Amino acid sequence: MKLRLPMAVAISMGALTLVAYFIPIGPLAGLRLLLLTWAGALAAVALLVGIANLALVHLRHLSTFRGPWVYSLALLVAFVLMLGFGLLSLIPTGLQEFADIAAFSHTAFHFAFVFIQIPVEASLAALLVVIMVVAGARLLRARRNWSAVAFIVVSLILLLGFVTINLPLLNALPGLRSWIMQAPAAGAVRGLLLGIALGTITTGLRVIIGADRPYGE
């Protein structure tokens, strides 16, 4: 009984949302929209719980001086500052006595995003190129089979196919690169996408028919 109620709610809501997606008429469409709005609100609350959990993890690191606790300290200080700036920037513009604080907080909040968060994430993203090159070089050592060799050869053809210098040896490569991208690579990606879509459909249906219960025993 303890599980039957959540199971019944999950199954009926899942089935309703699915049917309403394909038959968006009258009350069904409204109900679907309502359920999705609730789901969005719950996801936002879950994110807040997650952020609190993140702070607790780093508080524990800090309290036990475990691992690189300095990073945890930096995270917590940044967390408190950003939370403070974020909340203070929400002060209504009508309150004249707090107008300066609200403006400063808004600027600081914006500054931290534009000049700290975005450049740091962009730098990390740039590292991906180096990591992929190194990983590609490691691949032949880790996996000596025909598919690893094919992966390296195709990668080289694609990279060399972008070279703009006019060398007789490389003249055929742009055409080859284009064919690889349009025929085998596009076909393989579409095949993967179809497989992933089928997997997603059956996983979702298992939840809807109550065979998979991520929400309890």
Add this chain to the structure above:
Amino acid sequence: MSIADLLGLAVGFVAGALIVGFWTWARRTGAPPALRPVDAFRDLPQKTGESVEAGKRIHVSLGSGVVGSQNTAAALAGLTVLEVIAAAATISDRPPIVTTGDGASMILAQDTLRRVYRRQNALERYDHLAGRLAGPTPLSYAAAVMTAQKDEAVSTNILIGSLGNELALMADAGWGRQAHQIIGTDTPQAQAMSYVTADQPLIGEDVFASGAYLLGGNPVHKASLQTQDVLRVVVIAAIVIGALLKLVSLL
């Protein structure tokens, strides 16, 4: 309501009916279908056992996809793997840690861990911070996981969930620690990266087959794999017929 909508609904109903049909058939006959070997799933119990014996930690990543979006299925697949690993590793001095980039999947991960500990009468050993949100954006999540692998002495890295290009950063950190890495994602680009960086990548829809391979041959998971195969044949037939009709200018 368009024909495409009707077709979509029909596919949903037929797929649901097929899962129930194959499931019922397997329960009646007691003969679920045999599965082709997948190295990652075959070796997972052994790698988990080795980590437990060596007193090392297993890290499970559910990715940074949001539960409730199109990434939900991949996160659910990750939760299935987590359940199996947690059941085998609860006795370890270093129980597994789970990281996610989404609040809802973090709650689901904590619930899964708690359920496993309760089932094994070891609830006092459950640590609610073992399931954690590492970072709310994909790259901050990757950065946090890179350092967590070092801090938590991770020896086995299982990244199964909705992961994008950031998985290369996490996998590279794992490689630096000589951790055994199993990676399965739901995006083709990330799957290409996992082929290069993982010891055992899960390609295509293998990531969704975790339950069939790991949960003691769970019949409903096997039934859903059979359903996938039926749908796959239908899709292939539709593509071939469509191409032929196009070839003879009938489409």
